[in-house]
Amino acid sequence: MSxxxxxxxxxxxxSHAQAQAQAQAQAQAQAHAQAFAMQxxxxxAHFSMHNPNDDGTNTxxxxxxxxxxxxxxxxxxxxxxxxxxxxxxxxxxIGGEDTDDLASTTPKSESKPTLKxxxxxxxxxxxxxxxxxxxxxxxxxxxxxxxxxxxxxxxPPSAYQTFIKARFPAAKAANPxxxxxxxxxxxxxxxxxxxxxxxxxxxxxxxxLSKEYDGRYANWLSARVPSDTILERKLYAIAKRLxxxxxxxxxxxxxxxxxxxxxxxxxxxxxxxxxxxxxxxYGVSFDNAGITEFTRVLTKYYKEHPDTFERFRDVNERxxxxxxxxxxxxxxxxxxxxxxxQLDEELKALIVPPPKPAPKGxxxxxxxxxxAAAAAQAAAGGHHNPMTHHPNGKRLTKKESAAQAAAAAAxAAxAAxAAxxxxxxxxxxxxxxxxxxxxxQQVAAAQAAAAAAAAQAAxxxxxxxxxxxxxxxxxxxxxxxxxxxxxxxxxxxxxxxxxxxxxxxxxGHHPHAQHPVHxxxHxxxHxxxHQAxxxxxxxxxxxxSQPYGHHQPGQHPSQPSPQGPPHGGHGAGLPPxxxxxxxxxxxxxxxxxxxxxxxxxxxSAQAQAQAQAQAQAQAAAAAAxxx
DNA sequence: CTATCTATGACAGGTACCTT
DNA sequence: AAGGTACCTGTCATAGATAG
Numbered sequence: 001m002s003x004x005x006x007x008x009x010x011x012x013x014x015s016h017a018q019a020q021a022q023a024q025a026q027a028q029a030q031a032h033a034q035a036f037a038m039q040x041x042x043x044x045a046h047f048s049m050h051n052p053n054d055d056g057t058n059t060x061x062x063x064x065x066x067x068x069x070x071x072x073x074x075x076x077x078x079x080x081x082x083x084x085x086x087x088x089x090x091x092x093x094i095g096g097e098d099t100d101d102l103a104s105t106t107p108k109s110e111s112k113p114t115l116k117x118x119x120x121x122x123x124x125x126x127x128x129x130x131x132x133x134x135x136x137x138x139x140x141x142x143x144x145x146x147x148x149x150x151x152x153x154x155x156p157p158s159a160y161q162t163f164i165k166a167r168f169p170a171a172k173a174a175n176p177x178x179x180x181x182x183x184x185x186x187x188x189x190x191x192x193x194x195x196x197x198x199x200x201x202x203x204x205x206x207x208x209l210s211k212e213y214d215g216r217y218a219n220w221l222s223a224r225v226p227s228d229t230i231l232e233r234k235l236y237a238i239a240k241r242l243x244x245x246x247x248x249x250x251x252x253x254x255x256x257x258x259x260x261x262x263x264x265x266x267x268x269x270x271x272x273x274x275x276x277x278x279x280x281x282y283g284v285s286f287d288n289a290g291i292t293e294f295t296r297v298l299t300k301y302y303k304e305h306p307d308t309f310e311r312f313r314d315v316n317e318r319x320x321x322x323x324x325x326x327x328x329x330x331x332x333x334x335x336x337x338x339x340x341x342q343l344d345e346e347l348k349a350l351i352v353p354p355p356k357p358a359p360k361g362x363x364x365x366x367x368x369x370x371x372a373a374a375a376a377q378a379a380a381g382g383h384h385n386p387m388t389h390h391p392n393g394k395r396l397t398k399k400e401s402a403a404q405a406a407a408a409a410a411x412a413a414x415a416a417x418a419a420x421x422x423x424x425x426x427x428x429x430x431x432x433x434x435x436x437x438x439x440x441q442q443v444a445a446a447q448a449a450a451a452a453a454a455a456q457a458a459x460x461x462x463x464x465x466x467x468x469x470x471x472x473x474x475x476x477x478x479x480x481x482x483x484x485x486x487x488x489x490x491x492x493x494x495x496x497x498x499x500x501x502x503x504x505x506x507x508g509h510h511p512h513a514q515h516p517v518h519x520x521x522h523x524x525x526h527x528x529x530h531q532a533x534x535x536x537x538x539x540x541x542x543x544x545s546q547p548y549g550h551h552q553p554g555q556h557p558s559q560p561s562p563q564g565p566p567h568g569g570h571g572a573g574l575p576p577x578x579x580x581x582x583x584x585x586x587x588x589x590x591x592x593x594x595x596x597x598x599x600x601x602x603x604s605a606q607a608q609a610q611a612q613a614q615a616q617a618q619a620a621a622a623a624a625x626x627x
Numbered sequence: 628c629t630a631t632c633t634a635t636g637a638c639a640g641g642t643a644c645c646t647t
Numbered sequence: 648a649a650g651g652t653a654c655c656t657g658t659c660a661t662a663g664a665t666a667g
Contacts (some may be wrong), residue, residue, distance in 0.1 A: 269661095
């Protein structure tokens with residue numbers, strides 16, 4: 001079965017290979033559609049005020065369909081243009097600007113050695129080796145990021161591996177004195193001697209496991225949010241500097257792809273086979289020439305015929321325009337930029353050496369004040385993101401995050417109260433302020449700034465400290481219910497154990513259908529069938545553009561997926577960036593979207609504490625989801 | 628300024644899988 | 648490290664836009 005890649009699909013009868021590919025594409029489409037529908041549905045509620053297209057007709061789904069439409073547009077445009085040019089090229093009556101455009105690109109390409117002989121050894125530039133300190137810092141960031149990333153499920157074992165697993169123990173037991181390697185060799189040899197029939201059960205088992213894997217993968221995929229990709233890209237970049245290997249980032253299906261440049265559009269067109277009996281348009285046929293020869297000849301042609309550039313430029317420009325628009329929309333919808341900023345801050349904070357510990361009581365106070373201030377900012381509609389970590393990168397303790405959540409919750413619940421409380425608090429906190437200032441003299445400048453920020457918001461702090469105390473109380477009671485204390489931030493275990501069956505849409509039979517990074521697994525269609533090469537091909541990231549292009553209009557992001565998000569786990573109901581985008585929890589009912597904020601005004605202290613604890617759990621879950 | 632992304636398919640080399 | 652398998656990834660040619 002060891003067939004060169006690319007041959008499998010090409011050489012196989014269409015019935016099997018294409019059915020597989022189709023099933024795969026469909027599965028991906030469904031998974032993506034589901035993922036996006038869920039994501040977008042969640043986002044919609046939270047982002048509607050930021051989304052100019054809030055008429056419910058154009059968010060992510062619109063993006064999806066327009067991507068395909070763009071491709072179609074381009075295709076037809078290319079054809080049109082090509083046909084129009086068939087008569088030969090008139091020297092394009094291009095304006096000065098256009099000429100400049102051309103001139104600016106052409107010399108650039110000419111100055112580059114185009115053919116092999118002059119090619120520089122490598123396009124890659126050696127990244128300077130990070131020094132020891134840098135390395136350590138990068139390592140810190142690397143570890144931190146890695147914890148936040150939920151890797152795709154491990155691939156299922158092959159039939160052979162299943163066989164080894166089944167047979168090895170017995171073989172080893174039969175000959176305990178023999179070294180494991182010898183036993184393994186023996187078992188491996190016996191695999192080689194198996195007939196197809198004998199292999200059958202193992203093949204079947206492998207298929208079964210593969211199916212399971214498909215389900216796990218679909219779950220994993222559907223739980224992804226756009227910010228996951230940001231984290232992965234960051235990790236990838238850092239890993240590169242550290243020369244470590246990590247999985248390639250998997251772009252979110254809603255993320256628009258860069259459009260093809262004029263040259264690639266030209267290549268794509270040139271790939272079209274000439275009608276039977278006709279010679280290849282550009283003197284080289286994709287069918288006959290190897291990819292390198294094909295590209296070389298066409299590149300030569302491209303350079304010698306500036307009109308080629310002209311021909312595709314318009315198409316490209318329109319695509320670029322569309323791409324920029326969609327990208328901007330994507331960024332807005334998912335609040336990508338804010339997330340990046342926040343991430344950068346957190347990463348930076350990781351490598352700032354932690355300030356010298358201040359006297360215990362005081363530092364706790366300062367921390368509480370800071371937390372409360374941050375929470376207040378959030379409650380007041382700022383862009384604060386619930387913190388899961390200290391600025392120094394340490395994870396918040398349960399107590400602290402509880403305090404934070406409680407503070408935010410309480411503040412939201414008593415927003416109207418706040419102003420009055422502030423006045424009272426100001427008085428009470430003159431002392432605390434003085435304390436902060438005194439501290440500021442002792443610590444580094446950075447800490448001073450933080451203290452100043454805390455002091456600025458200290459008037460709110462008094463108010464929140466009350467609630468932090470409440471929270472401590474709650475924590476105390478809480479200790480008897482450890483199950484509620486599970487730390488939410490374990491992205492390594494992102495699955496939804498409560499809903500193991502949650503991939504009903506998964507079509508039956510396509511082993512390894514959805515590997516996250518699998519660029520060449522189904523390397524397109526046969527050259528004779530490449531009418532939709534751009535639209536239907538899996539992207540180099542393994543995320544096909546097709547599924548998204550086929551995104552059903554019915555699954556508009558504003559309408560929750562029919563299945564709805566899974567409960568619990570990732571399904572806490574929080575969009576990835578809601579914290580960033582909306583610091584106003586009062587507007588949407590709070591972190592868990594379950595009205596978890598604060599306690600009813602008239603409830604007992606205990607009930608209040610419990611409610612706050614709940615809010616904390618929800619907030620924490622939300623934070624976990626976000627990161 | 629440089630790396631990356633976008634397209635393409637063949638192919639070589641690498642890696643995960645498992646266990647001791 | 649051993650075994651075999653299947654999949655993964657980088658490379659090759661190339662231009663131009665964009666991200667960092």
